[in-house]
Amino acid sequence: MRYFAAAAKKDLARIAKDPIALLTWVGIPIVLGGLMTLVSSGGGGSSPTAQLVVTDLDDSLLSGFLVGAFGQGPLAEMVEVEQLELEPGRARVDAGDVSAQLVIPAGFGAALLAETPTALELITNPAQRILPGILEESLSMLSEAAFYVHRVFGDQLRDLTQGMDAEAGPSSAEVARISVAIRDSIERLQGTLFPPVLSLASTTRSVEDEQDDLEWTFGILLLPSVLFMALFFVAQGLSEDLWVEREQGTLRRAAIAPAPFAQFLLGKLGAGAVVFAGVTAVGLFVGCSWHGLPLSRLPACVLWAALSGLVLQLLLLTMQSLASTRRAGSILTNVALFPLLMIGGGFLPLEALPDGMAAIGSWTPNGWAMIQLKEVLLYGRTGLAFGGAIVVQLAIGALLFLVTHARLSRSFLQA
Amino acid sequence: MIEIEGLEKRYGDLVAVDNIQLRAEPGRIFGLLGPNGAGKSTTIGCVSGLITPSAGRVRVLGHDVASDGRAARASLGVVPQELALYEDLSARENLAFWASAYGLRGPERARRVTEVLESMGLADRAKEPIKKFSGGMKRRLNFGCAVVHRPKVLLLDEPTVGVDPQSRVRILDLVREQVEAGTCVLYTTHYMEEAETLCDELAIIDHGRIIAQGTLPELRGILGEMDVLRLGGRFDPDAVRTALVGMAGVEIAALDEENVRLAVEAASTKLPALFAAMAQAGAEVRETTLTQPNLESLFIKLTGKELRE
Ligand SMILES: Nc1ncnc2c1ncn2[C@@H]1O[C@H](COP(=O)(O)OP(=O)(O)OP(=O)(O)O)[C@@H](O)[C@H]1O
Ligand SMILES: [Mg+2]
Numbered sequence: 001m002r003y004f005a006a007a008a009k010k011d012l013a014r015i016a017k018d019p020i021a022l023l024t025w026v027g028i029p030i031v032l033g034g035l036m037t038l039v040s041s042g043g044g045g046s047s048p049t050a051q052l053v054v055t056d057l058d059d060s061l062l063s064g065f066l067v068g069a070f071g072q073g074p075l076a077e078m079v080e081v082e083q084l085e086l087e088p089g090r091a092r093v094d095a096g097d098v099s100a101q102l103v104i105p106a107g108f109g110a111a112l113l114a115e116t117p118t119a120l121e122l123i124t125n126p127a128q129r130i131l132p133g134i135l136e137e138s139l140s141m142l143s144e145a146a147f148y149v150h151r152v153f154g155d156q157l158r159d160l161t162q163g164m165d166a167e168a169g170p171s172s173a174e175v176a177r178i179s180v181a182i183r184d185s186i187e188r189l190q191g192t193l194f195p196p197v198l199s200l201a202s203t204t205r206s207v208e209d210e211q212d213d214l215e216w217t218f219g220i221l222l223l224p225s226v227l228f229m230a231l232f233f234v235a236q237g238l239s240e241d242l243w244v245e246r247e248q249g250t251l252r253r254a255a256i257a258p259a260p261f262a263q264f265l266l267g268k269l270g271a272g273a274v275v276f277a278g279v280t281a282v283g284l285f286v287g288c289s290w291h292g293l294p295l296s297r298l299p300a301c302v303l304w305a306a307l308s309g310l311v312l313q314l315l316l317l318t319m320q321s322l323a324s325t326r327r328a329g330s331i332l333t334n335v336a337l338f339p340l341l342m343i344g345g346g347f348l349p350l351e352a353l354p355d356g357m358a359a360i361g362s363w364t365p366n367g368w369a370m371i372q373l374k375e376v377l378l379y380g381r382t383g384l385a386f387g388g389a390i391v392v393q394l395a396i397g398a399l400l401f402l403v404t405h406a407r408l409s410r411s412f413l414q415a
Numbered sequence: 416m417i418e419i420e421g422l423e424k425r426y427g428d429l430v431a432v433d434n435i436q437l438r439a440e441p442g443r444i445f446g447l448l449g450p451n452g453a454g455k456s457t458t459i460g461c462v463s464g465l466i467t468p469s470a471g472r473v474r475v476l477g478h479d480v481a482s483d484g485r486a487a488r489a490s491l492g493v494v495p496q497e498l499a500l501y502e503d504l505s506a507r508e509n510l511a512f513w514a515s516a517y518g519l520r521g522p523e524r525a526r527r528v529t530e531v532l533e534s535m536g537l538a539d540r541a542k543e544p545i546k547k548f549s550g551g552m553k554r555r556l557n558f559g560c561a562v563v564h565r566p567k568v569l570l571l572d573e574p575t576v577g578v579d580p581q582s583r584v585r586i587l588d589l590v591r592e593q594v595e596a597g598t599c600v601l602y603t604t605h606y607m608e609e610a611e612t613l614c615d616e617l618a619i620i621d622h623g624r625i626i627a628q629g630t631l632p633e634l635r636g637i638l639g640e641m642d643v644l645r646l647g648g649r650f651d652p653d654a655v656r657t658a659l660v661g662m663a664g665v666e667i668a669a670l671d672e673e674n675v676r677l678a679v680e681a682a683s684t685k686l687p688a689l690f691a692a693m694a695q696a697g698a699e700v701r702e703t704t705l706t707q708p709n710l711e712s713l714f715i716k717l718t719g720k721e722l723r724e
Contacts, residue, residue: 002520006516010504018503248502250500253493253513254516255465256465257517258485258488258489259516259518
């Protein structure tokens with residue numbers, strides 16, 4: 001077991017040497033969650049309307065999506081969009097007629113696809129304060145959405161743009177396939193991100209329990225979602241370490257050392273456990289304090305969430321070990337990650353998803369784990385069922401561990 | 416001690432290692448000399464347990480690698496051909512981790528890590544992440560990680576490839592130190608100078624097969640007192656063959672229209688006669704190289720090609 005400790009310590013040291021990665025994994029969900037909370041709390045009936053002038057110099061599919069998004073869901077109620085050329089638009093802002101002018105630069109869509117930096121310009125009306133603020137928040141949310149589309153379909157998008165440079169261009173079948181994939185994703189984002197935010201105030205679950213008369217606000221329901229999104233990102237980042245170890249030859253050296261290889265692998269989970277426990281402890285402490293939930297529930301919640309993180313890490317490690325190349329591993333885990341997050345309540349609480357989707361979502365590993373977390377976090381239930389759930393997690397984890405171990409000590413090493 | 420019997424490794428139709436037989440003794444360096452793709456790393460992989468052989472058996476200090484792997488691996492130190500280090504950790508952290516993988520712990524481990532850092536000449540940079548190291552420094556650390564647990568058997572797979580001359584001398588000294596302490600070393604290389612100066616016993620390997628094996632004097636014996644004479648220019652192969660075929664103590668190793676390679680006994684005394692014969696055969700000689708017998712000439716004699724081709 002000393003070797004296990006040394007392996008865990010070694011992996012923790014390596015994680016600690018790259019704090020930016022860890023911050024990114026944890027930071028994105030927090031930013032996203034914060035923005036959703038802001039937008040949803042501002043989305044009451046009496047919200048004022050902002051007038052926005054949009055000047056689309058790019059006129060591409062993506063810029064069209066951006067303009068269109070202001071006409072969807074809750075944003076449509078808060079923002080009135082008018083498309084104008086550059087000069088007339090500017091004149092309207094100067095005259096104080098509108099809250100702001102959004103300029104989408106030429107080449108915006110292409111830059112987004114190529115992942116080169118691009119900036120949207122928002123010219124705000126100095127006389128107004130709150131309305132331009134709403135516009136700014138909405139915009140940053142939309143660029144987050146673009147970020148996710150990119151993470152899911154980044155490879156296909158790049159293939160497509162590279163294909164365009166070639167003489168023949170992409171085949172029409174290719175274009176069709178990618179367009180459908182992109183459209184689906186955009187629809188999913190629009191369908192789940194925006195309307196539910198709006199309908200949330202009316203659909204929050206009524207609490208008929210003997211428990212306190214706390215009303216579950218969107219923020220409280222979102223807390224586990226943000227937490228699981230962070231766990232997922234951390235787990236994915238940690239799972240990629242397998243390729244790093246293979247490429248730098250250390251995996252082989254470990255395989256020929258006399259100490260059991262299983263302990264080397266367990267060391268990765270040990271390091272993961274520390275990270276997961278740290279992230280969940282801080283996240284839940286802040287979340288519980290903020291929302292006034294009893295801190296006595298914290299230990300059980302941290303235990304559960306860290307355990308769930310470990311099982312996610314194992315799930316993704318298994319996928320990585322089944323892939324033949326690093327790229328294949330990355331595609332495989334991304335393809336699994338985003339749908340699971342989407343329907344498993346990782347982006348939005350299950351309560352805010354359409355009923356059918358939520359029903360399926362409750363059967364995803366993360367959805368199920370999140371429901372168990374809420375039982376403890378919101379209702380303080382830590383009885384027999386909670387114990388049973390821990391046993392289930394441990395059993396799934398052990399099974400995944402065996403698969404990964406078998407893969408790693410054979411074919412994964414040889415290539 | 417390493418005992419290899421009838422070792423074979425196939426990748427589909429390719430036979431990477433073909434019926435290899437060898438025995439490396441404690442306190443001695445056994446060299447495996449061969450060109451690229453000869454099967455050196457594959458052999459080392461079979462000894463370390465990383466590669467499962469298709470046939471044959473390997474024993475390390477009497478422990479069968481297949482059936483008693485843990486015990487066999489415990490006494491092994493391996494310097495892989497490619498670096499195997501944690502780039503973002505320091506030299507000390509790397510050494511400490513691999514030491515614990517071989518069962519060292521506590522103050523003993525700390526002491527040993529410090530010792531190795533000093534003998535590798537890395538003590539003053541022990542705390543830096545090694546991605547800031549030069550190639551030669553990384554090679555030295557790669558070596559250090561393999562000896563930190565004082566293995567009785569050491570496998571070295573081309574440890575000096577891509578290393579500056581200073582680091583190379585240092586690594587070779589370190590290998591000798593290990594041997595003086597009684598370690599059994601299996602050393603692969605494609606530098607024949609290295610094999611000649613370092614190894615007590617040698618196997619020359621080509622296409623997975625051992626084509627000659629023995630101590631350096633024994634191998635020289637196979638060659639006889641043959642020097643290697645290389646001639647460059649323009650030749651008529653048939654005429655050259657006819658002119659040389661009757662000469663005592665001259666063997667043709669390779670012959671084409673631009674090159675002639677001869678193994679010649681006591682060449683200095685035969686040169687005038689040789690050149691006269693060549694002139695008679697209408698040869699136009701532009702370049703002449705005479706080499707004393709060495710492993711290179713043995714390799715040329717056995718395979719008709721040069722080691723570095
Ligand atoms: N995993 C593998 N799959 C298929 N063929 C392999 C594999 N590993 C090695 N080979 C082949 O086996 C042969 C021997 O390779 P090996 O790496 O043992 O050579 P080597 O003597 O170490 O050469 P070098 O000096 O270049 O390191 C080569 O022809 C190589 O292409
Ligand atoms: Mg090799």
